[in-house]
Amino acid sequence: MAYTVTTRTRASSIAGIIALALIAFGLVLPAFASRSLIQDLFFILTMLTLAQLWNLIAGFGGMVSVGQQAFVGIGAYAMFAGVILMGWDPVPAILLGGLAAFLLAIPMAFFAFRLTGAYFAIGTWVIAEVTRLLIAQWKTLGGGTGTSLPREATSDIMGVGAIASLFDLRDAAARDVLAYWLALALAVGTMAAIYALLRSRTGLALAAVRDNDNAARSVGVDAARVKWLVFLSAATMTGLVGALIYVQTARISPDAAFSVTNWTAYVIFIAVIGGIGRLEGPIIGVLVFWGLQTAFADYGSWYLLALGLLAIATMLFAPRGLWGLIADRWGIALFPVQRRLIFEGA
Amino acid sequence: MLLSVQGLTAQYGQFKALFGIDLHVAAGECVAIIGANGAGKTTLMRSITGVLRNAPEMIRHNEDPIGALPADLILQRGIAMVPEGRKLFPSLTVEENLRIGGQVRRGTGRWSLDEIYSLFPILKDRRHSPGTALSGGQQQMVAIGRALMSNPELLLCDEISLGLAPVVIRDIYAALPAIRASGAAVVIVEQDIARALSVADRVYCLMEGRVTLQAPAKDLTREAIHAAYFGATA
Amino acid sequence: MIWIDVLVQGILLGGLYALFAAGLSLVFGIMRLVNLAHGDLIVFAAFAILLITGSTGLHPFLAALLAAPLMFAAGWALQRFVLNRVMGKDILPPLLITFGLSVALQNGMLEIFSADSQRLAAGPLESASIDLGPVTVGTMPLLTFASAVLVIFALNRIFYTTALGRAFRAVSDDPTTASLMGINPKSVFAIATGLAMVIVTIAALYLGMRSNFDPSIGPARLIYAFEAVIIGGLGSLWGTLLGGAIIGVAQTIGAQLNPEWQILAGHLAFLAVLLIRPRGLFPRAVD
Numbered sequence: 093m094a095y096t097v098t099t100r101t102r103a104s105s106i107a108g109i110i111a112l113a114l115i116a117f118g119l120v121l122p123a124f125a126s127r128s129l130i131q132d133l134f135f136i137l138t139m140l141t142l143a144q145l146w147n148l149i150a151g152f153g154g155m156v157s158v159g160q161q162a163f164v165g166i167g168a169y170a171m172f173a174g175v176i177l178m179g180w181d182p183v184p185a186i187l188l189g190g191l192a193a194f195l196l197a198i199p200m201a202f203f204a205f206r207l208t209g210a211y212f213a214i215g216t217w218v219i220a221e222v223t224r225l226l227i228a229q230w231k232t233l234g235g236g237t238g239t240s241l242p243r244e245a246t247s248d249i250m251g252v253g254a255i256a257s258l259f260d261l262r263d264a265a266a267r268d269v270l271a272y273w274l275a276l277a278l279a280v281g282t283m284a285a286i287y288a289l290l291r292s293r294t295g296l297a298l299a300a301v302r303d304n305d306n307a308a309r310s311v312g313v314d315a316a317r318v319k320w321l322v323f324l325s326a327a328t329m330t331g332l333v334g335a336l337i338y339v340q341t342a343r344i345s346p347d348a349a350f351s352v353t354n355w356t357a358y359v360i361f362i363a364v365i366g367g368i369g370r371l372e373g374p375i376i377g378v379l380v381f382w383g384l385q386t387a388f389a390d391y392g393s394w395y396l397l398a399l400g401l402l403a404i405a406t407m408l409f410a411p412r413g414l415w416g417l418i419a420d421r422w423g424i425a426l427f428p429v430q431r432r433l434i435f436e437g438a
Numbered sequence: 439m440l441l442s443v444q445g446l447t448a449q450y451g452q453f454k455a456l457f458g459i460d461l462h463v464a465a466g467e468c469v470a471i472i473g474a475n476g477a478g479k480t481t482l483m484r485s486i487t488g489v490l491r492n493a494p495e496m497i498r499h500n501e502d503p504i505g506a507l508p509a510d511l512i513l514q515r516g517i518a519m520v521p522e523g524r525k526l527f528p529s530l531t532v533e534e535n536l537r538i539g540g541q542v543r544r545g546t547g548r549w550s551l552d553e554i555y556s557l558f559p560i561l562k563d564r565r566h567s568p569g570t571a572l573s574g575g576q577q578q579m580v581a582i583g584r585a586l587m588s589n590p591e592l593l594l595c596d597e598i599s600l601g602l603a604p605v606v607i608r609d610i611y612a613a614l615p616a617i618r619a620s621g622a623a624v625v626i627v628e629q630d631i632a633r634a635l636s637v638a639d640r641v642y643c644l645m646e647g648r649v650t651l652q653a654p655a656k657d658l659t660r661e662a663i664h665a666a667y668f669g670a671t672a
Numbered sequence: 673m674i675w676i677d678v679l680v681q682g683i684l685l686g687g688l689y690a691l692f693a694a695g696l697s698l699v700f701g702i703m704r705l706v707n708l709a710h711g712d713l714i715v716f717a718a719f720a721i722l723l724i725t726g727s728t729g730l731h732p733f734l735a736a737l738l739a740a741p742l743m744f745a746a747g748w749a750l751q752r753f754v755l756n757r758v759m760g761k762d763i764l765p766p767l768l769i770t771f772g773l774s775v776a777l778q779n780g781m782l783e784i785f786s787a788d789s790q791r792l793a794a795g796p797l798e799s800a801s802i803d804l805g806p807v808t809v810g811t812m813p814l815l816t817f818a819s820a821v822l823v824i825f826a827l828n829r830i831f832y833t834t835a836l837g838r839a840f841r842a843v844s845d846d847p848t849t850a851s852l853m854g855i856n857p858k859s860v861f862a863i864a865t866g867l868a869m870v871i872v873t874i875a876a877l878y879l880g881m882r883s884n885f886d887p888s889i890g891p892a893r894l895i896y897a898f899e900a901v902i903i904g905g906l907g908s909l910w911g912t913l914l915g916g917a918i919i920g921v922a923q924t925i926g927a928q929l930n931p932e933w934q935i936l937a938g939h940l941a942f943l944a945v946l947l948i949r950p951r952g953l954f955p956r957a958v959d
Contacts, residue, residue: 156764156767158771203943206946209763213706214708218943219943222936222939225936226936228932353775357775360768396775396776396779397783399775400777400779401772401776402772403769403772404754404776407758407769408758488851489848489851489852508856509851509852510856513851513854518852519852525849525852527842527850529842530841530842538850538855541853541854541855542855
């Protein structure tokens with residue numbers, strides 16, 4: 093019987109078109125959106141990217157990291173170092189953030205991969221703590237109290253002038269637009285890259301390694317190589333996002349940049365609530381998270397308490413998250429990575 | 439009836455392993471269940487002992503429906519199993535492996551640590567060794583002793599001769615009369631047909647998840663067994 | 673002479689870390705579960721003791737005696753009603769649930785008890801010390817260390833000489849076969865987590881009497897506990913004590929060189945051991 097292997101679904105074809113339209117819409121949005129909407133979207137896009145990256149290593153790769161804040165923090169600090177110590181423009185300095193995160197990920201993977209299963213999680217946390225403590229010793233960048241980007245660096249970011257005159261905005265608002273565009277580019281780029289990866293042979297290998305390390309090895313999958321590849325790529329991207337977030341924030345401290353709550357707990361909750369191990373999960377998760385944040389963030393720790401309980405409830409009653417519920421109910425996959433056999437004439 | 443199984447079905451995902459098994463065991467009886475690999479013997483054992491859950495009425499013990507009970511409650515009702523592959527606890531010594539068998543249910547029968555040691559004297563010498571340091575035959579003795587420690591009314595033995603030398607198998611089967619004398623009914627799951635027929639009162643033959651033959655052991659002919667075992671009319 | 677003092681203080685500090693670690697090690701050994709809320713549960717227990725001392729005027733030691741059964745019940749219920757539902761081959765759900773619990777506990781305590789530093793008042797014991805010739809050691813650190821030794825000794829007795837310990841080991845080896853022995857693995861898990869919470873209470877008692885605590889310090893305690901467990905080797909309780917001592921000594925040496933390096937030095941010692949002996953100093957043969 094003739095057959096083909098496909099991952100395409102009808103919903104995915106429609107979703108592809110909608111996605112392209114959304115991206116185009118996102119690009120021109122600053123022409124008519126308010127500044128606060130742009131800021132909200134910046135927050136959503138950066139958190140979405142972080143959640144997709146965590147989802148890649150934990151949900152698809154089975155490596156449950158609780159140390160993602162290390163990459164956000166080191167990325168942000170590297171960008172600050174580029175600006176303050178080397179006089180770089182903040183935007184190209186974001187690339188330094190990616191580089192620094194990549195370099196940190198090498199020893200981190202080296203140590204953490206020695207720990208199996210659940211202990212991997214705490215191992216990554218320890219290394220994030222070590223990084224935070226070391227950075228806090230870096231007096232030129234403010235030590236434990238932190239520092240700000242110098243005014244001359246933020247007032248003269250490349251492209252801001254052009255954006256300001258294009259949309260007739262003040263500089264501060266134009267900076268937000270620039271940061272938003274970069275966040276959009278990172279989010280789209282990350283998701284496209286993850287999607288492509290999951291549909292490639294490496295993606296299959298990753299799933300095999302997650303499900304059964306030894307079995308994957310026995311059929312010729314180089315498990316260690318796949319894990320390294322995914323872990324380092326995710327770290328690099330996380331570093332870029334961290335640097336971008338702090339270009340926008342313009343003020344840094346070790347406690348904030350290496351915050352386990354902001355850069356790992358929130359991110360995990362987004363992925364858990366939306367649905368682990370699916371590209372659609374973090375998208376729906378970040379929207380829910382943003383809604384909750386907007387509505388309840390004023391309640392401070394009550395809000396965090398509720399978020400923690402919500403994550404627990406999701407793991408107990410809907411372990412595949414909101415998107416899992418939707419997919420089970422209607423069988424939709426917007427980003428299908430599941431391979432299906434189609435028998436021709438069947 | 440001590441144990442009765444009626445219309446038992448079982449499946450693993452899409453794969454159906456049992457298609458309506460009917461079977462019964464009377465008190466004090468010795469029943470052999472024979473069948474080729476994949477006939478469903480182990481699935482049947484796992485269902486009876488509660489490792490696999492079923493509809494309550496599919497399995498009854500003294501007329502009570504027990505099909506949905508978990509394994510620990512099945513043991514507490516007096517149904518003990520010697521699992522396939524022996525499954526001794528590697529962290530426990532021989533004596534601890536035996537003790538844990540009688541830790542939750544002691545029953546009222548004859549079996550105690552001393553009685554097990556007199557049934558299998560070699561175990562007394564090895565009692566402080568880790569269970570898994572023993573030879574296969576000795577491990578099998580521990581597994582049988584462990585199940586007996588709860589003084590069961592019904593002892594299920596899953597493939598107790600698997601992987602053992604004939605002389606060792608003979609030693610192990612030599613313990614069976616003593617076990618039956620203590621009043622327990624015994625179900626023996628075997629691939630070694632001759633061995634099973636030599637000890638059993640009645641025999642069930644399973645093939646592809648169905649009972650293909652049920653008869654008193656003494657009435658069975660080679661041809662009937664062959665037909666039931668392989669499905670061929672030789 | 674100063675270095676002998678540093679060494680002794682470090683080892684005694686290690687007793688506290690071993691107390692943090694023993695409960696974590698117990699739970700991991702039996703059910704391969706890592707409780708990311710372990711540190712926050714220690715802080716929670718410290719607040720429980722504080723509440724009891726505050727409302728009854730009892731000495732913290734007696735208050736801990738009252739808190740212990742409550743913590744046992746909390747641990748039992750956590751395992752029985754929450755974690756048992758997700759125990760299985762996939763480590764992700766229990767890990768994320770305990771992570772959610774960690775965040776929820778921290779913030780719940782923050783709302784109830786505020787971010788203010790608290791301390792369990794132990795009276796004259798706090799400043800008492802004993803002269804041991806070359807070094808003078810605080811009575812409290814000595815007591816902590818002695819308690820750690822006692823806890824680990826008791827845990828070993830439970831593990832290797834009682835029916836409960838036999839059930840712990842059997843369930844750890846093979847829960848399905850254990851259930852064929854009439855043991856319900858899930859009840860055993862619940863008892864184990866309850867027992868871990870009793871140890872957590874003891875750890876909380878010393879944590880609160882020796883230093884200030886507030887709702888935010890849980891994760892750091894988890895990390896110390898984890899480091900002690902890994903250094904000692906998974907499943908080895910005495911190894912955990914040694915692991916605690918190594919971290920304690922590294923921290924006091926670091927602090928001696930520069931007060932800012934105390935915590936960092938402990939982490940670096942952990943990484944060094946992980947580099948040289950990835951399975952810890954006393955790895956269990958069967959795992």
